[in-house]
Amino acid sequence: MSVAQIERELARLRMNEDGSLGARASVLNLIVVTSEESAPEVARVVSELSGDYPSRAILMISDPDEGEANLEIGLSAFCGVRHGMPGGAGNQVCAEQITVHAEGTPAEHLESLAGPLLIPDLPVFLWYPDGDVPGSPECDGMAALADRLILDSGAAGDCEASLRVIANLMEHDEVPAVGDLQWAALSPWRSLVADLFAPPERAGELTKIRRVEILHDTAGECQALLLAGWLSGALGWRPEPADRAAEGRVFRFDGPSGKITVELYHDVPETALRRVRLYSEELSFQVSRYGEHTDARSTVMRGEELLGERTVHLGSSGVGVLLGEELKFLKRDVTYESALERLVEMLES
């Protein structure tokens, strides 16, 4: 199937029963590099995403180890009627999905397949959902196609190793801006922690923080580490040699006005991050999951006295939602980069 045939077939898929064409609204190209096993789930996530970020999604399923060269292409269009609008063909909007299944030698040159299928003039996001990280940019032409690379430091299992690889990758100038789904999942937590110190009289407490406790499960390990890296970088805490205890991990820092420890503890599964507690000399600040884990409760205490509290929605942390968050950004996320850089420094202390 040629590129022209693919384009023609995609247009045909957008055709309504009366022969009119469903409008194609596209804001981006999304290339996904995935495996045979993950492909159905990834395709589902991408199709759901088409509602918020209409795009041309290109799913690349590659198997370079397969001896014989083979190329299969599947096409689909997801058309929906815009919410809140009266029905009718004219209001139908479609997003497109192209699945490229490459075996053998073509699988070693995925960029030659993905490149011609991109919609011109729109940004290109490259997502590796399975925790793979392109080994080096020189040998992975895919990165050259992309404006932004979306990774998931939590998908591969060994979080610490993944974060180190990402940090290493970002040192190459030719690598596009990098996003991490674990960082996206951390955003509401960072926002809630930051808000605790927003009133001017509490901003001063940031320099008096002595201890931080982060409670997380295995799935939340990357987020816990990134949170520690972020706090350390933003608050100017210099890393000192760390401890690794059986039940968790303790980072030690030298801050602008004293020593600080950040303790990471493992919690029951299925909560990712469960609780963040920051202790200053007089006050304690806490953000924790609440209710059915979909809400978060923030509190400020002086000893046993409750000084302030609120409960808000934490939002979903499903892969589709996190990916959507990452698709909002095109530029480099300097806060992520410095948090990650600081974290690697902490891990090596």
Added chain:
Amino acid sequence: MIDTQLSVDVLQDDTRLPKVPEPGAMVIFGASGDLTARKLVPALYDLVARRRLPMEFVVVGVSRTQMSHDEFRKKLRKALDGQRPGGVSDDVWDSFCGNVFYLSGDTNKAETYEELKGFLKKLDGERGTQGNRAFYLASSPTLFPSIVEKLGEAGMNRGENGGWARLVLEKPFGRDLASARELNIDIRRYFEETQIYRIDHYLGKETVQNIMALRFSNSIFEPIWSQHYVDHVQITVAEELGVGARAGFYEEAGALRDIVQNHLMQVLCLTAMEPPVAFDAGDVREEKVKVLKAARRIPEDEVENFAVRGQYTRGWVWGEEVPGYREEKNIAPDSTTDTFVALKLFIDNWRWAGVPFYVRTGKRLPKRVTEIAIQFKPTPHAPFAGAGNLEPNVLVVRVQPEEGVSLKIGAKVPGSGFEIRSVNMDLLYGTAFLEEVPDAYQRLLLDLMLGDPTLFIRADETEGAWDVLDPVIRFWAESKEVSFYPAGSWGPEEAEELLMRDGRKWRRP
């Protein structure tokens, strides 16, 4: 390296994290009314749930009705549940409503304000609201001057201990130029213009803001957006609903005051304004005021040539027979109130000299739609002999219900000749982002708490809009004539004639 004495929260220094306003209290006058329960509190609840308001944010409702804090909270919860059954989180609500309070009191009495002042001070201590206050006047507009005066006399026109005080006014801002000026003078006796936030919820709509995005982020439109290329502009704000429960208010106001003075003039300004230097309160509002300054005043003795007043009679809307305006409840049987207005306006400046802006609004029109249609001049010469009537290009910016841009262009009909047909090219840019669009009040209340008045109306904007319409108001006050149109039509015959006299006709939106 950071300072050892931080006075700002460095953790918030990240573009990915939402900007959260300073702590503060929002005081709502007229809190037992419809607006509070239907619009303000749902918007505030959503802002709280979405982590857009700080922990130290409180709402204090003030009204004459006797109610306890709890009764007020229950009433608001009931209204919210009614709007979104099952969609309210108990935990989030409990946390929000713990910061919602109610004071009953007569807003004409100084004691009410002393009590309020003391209560807010207490909340500053207990809830950390830092002396910042936003006073939201959701009460009857006749009470505005008195509330403002009493706030001023109680010293509440300044925040406590260096905090800020802001004043929010709901439309209508006066009934005509004289009363608007008087209101502005009354208010500014106590509040600076920078403290005043006049709400026109139209400006909080994403789609209305998109007019500016379309014009000022796309270089292809700007060069043709002038009298060189534009033949005329049509702006339509149509409603299919009748006067409903607002009869008392509407009978006094009419469409000119209810829609034209605010929503329609705002859309006109956004359509006609020059590009602002920056998207900030000073620059954007300055450019809008320039449009109003340039809008030609209609001579009072020529109003009939430029304005049409209409009123709906019994008719059919969307398969349902509906009563005429004079048959509605609480409407005088000989009422001449305008339920439809069409105007021909000119913006006498370099860009728009000689280009008519036809604007219309009405109730009980066939459907709810807001759109701006820019009709371009025809081509100077058609080289295709026998190509038929070449229609001019029309660029339509649809604001609601289906946001988008549509461009009518001429294209060749396939075949051996050279026949040209018009094709509508629909660019549903609204569909590019299908995310749930936040309610206009959410955006405006957040901007209010953040202290960004860009999307609020400045005093000279309200006065400028009244100044343009004043001759029409005066003429209609004298004349008893009103043109009728059946409900479900696009307005009276006279509105058609207004354009026919210029050799043009209204679009069917």
